[in-house]
Amino acid sequence: MTSGGGLSDPSTGGSSTLRPYIKRKKSSFGDTKIAVLGQHGVGKSALSVRFLTKRFIGEYDQTIESKYKYSAVIDGETVTIEVLDTISDKDDCGGRDDVLKWADGYMLVYTVVSRKSFDSLYELKRKIDDIKKGSTVPIIVVGNKCDLAHMRQVTREEGQQMAEEFGCSLVETSASEDLKDVTDAFFQLCREVIDFKRKSRSFFDRVIGAFGLEKS
Numbered sequence: 001m002t003s004g005g006g007l008s009d010p011s012t013g014g015s016s017t018l019r020p021y022i023k024r025k026k027s028s029f030g031d032t033k034i035a036v037l038g039q040h041g042v043g044k045s046a047l048s049v050r051f052l053t054k055r056f057i058g059e060y061d062q063t064i065e066s067k068y069k070y071s072a073v074i075d076g077e078t079v080t081i082e083v084l085d086t087i088s089d090k091d092d093c094g095g096r097d098d099v100l101k102w103a104d105g106y107m108l109v110y111t112v113v114s115r116k117s118f119d120s121l122y123e124l125k126r127k128i129d130d131i132k133k134g135s136t137v138p139i140i141v142v143g144n145k146c147d148l149a150h151m152r153q154v155t156r157e158e159g160q161q162m163a164e165e166f167g168c169s170l171v172e173t174s175a176s177e178d179l180k181d182v183t184d185a186f187f188q189l190c191r192e193v194i195d196f197k198r199k200s201r202s203f204f205d206r207v208i209g210a211f212g213l214e215k216s
């Protein structure tokens with residue numbers, strides 16, 4: 001259990017603190033930076049807070065962008081996860097250039113009760129591709145509020161089709177009803193970020209080796 005009001009979950013090996021940050025031993029790949037993006041009201045804060053504290057809190061201050069640190073053991077390695085809960089300015093999905101440049105992995109959130117929020121992710125994905133110069137980056141598509149089945153506007157199949165187009169996975173979640181899916185979505189994205197960094201590093205090592213250089 002962390003001190004100073006921090007929370008921990010021995011079952012997942014995770015612990016979180018909602019500011020001030022507690023410094024922990026870093027993994028060899030550095031922090032895993034996750035940006036949570038999507039239109040106003042899709043549940044970005046609800047998902048972030050649910051993941052970090054295991055609790056669903058109904059209402060959030062919608063004017064503050066929040067960055068949290070969370071330590072977790074993923075596949076035997078201690079990983080520090082930074083979660084940036086973005087704020088959406090009108091319809092921009094929180095995808096400011098500086099945010100997109102900062103992140104290692106992107107959680108693209110829509111709500112299954114709003115087609116508009118779903119459609120807006122195509123533009124956001126184009127923006128990510130522009131910023132990352134078209135290279136394949138770790139993304140997960142999240143269809144939130146699936147507890148509101150009677151109001152559904154976007155089917156699971158449509159979500160899956162989007163994920164296929166984006167070359168990533170889809171997870172449907174209910175931040176209010178189901179902790180497991182929320183946790184799985186964050187951990188899956190983190191794994192993909194670590195994997196991505198591992199591959200980038202081994203590619204870099206091969207380039208260094210090809211030039212007969214040694215790392216200092």
Ligand SMILES: Nc1nc2c(ncn2[C@@H]2O[C@H](COP(=O)(O)OP(=O)(O)OP(=O)(O)O)[C@@H](O)[C@H]2O)c(=O)[nH]1
Pocket residue numbers: 038039040041042043044045046047057058059060061062063086087088144145146147148173174175176177
């Ligand atoms: N029924 C239901 N309501 C949810 C769920 N997730 C979030 N909400 C509600 O949806 C509303 C918006 O949630 P937020 O987490 O503030 O959404 P946001 O995307 O952070 O919104 P902005 O900060 O304005 O961009 C709140 O009233 C939440 O209680 C969910 O899974 N199910």
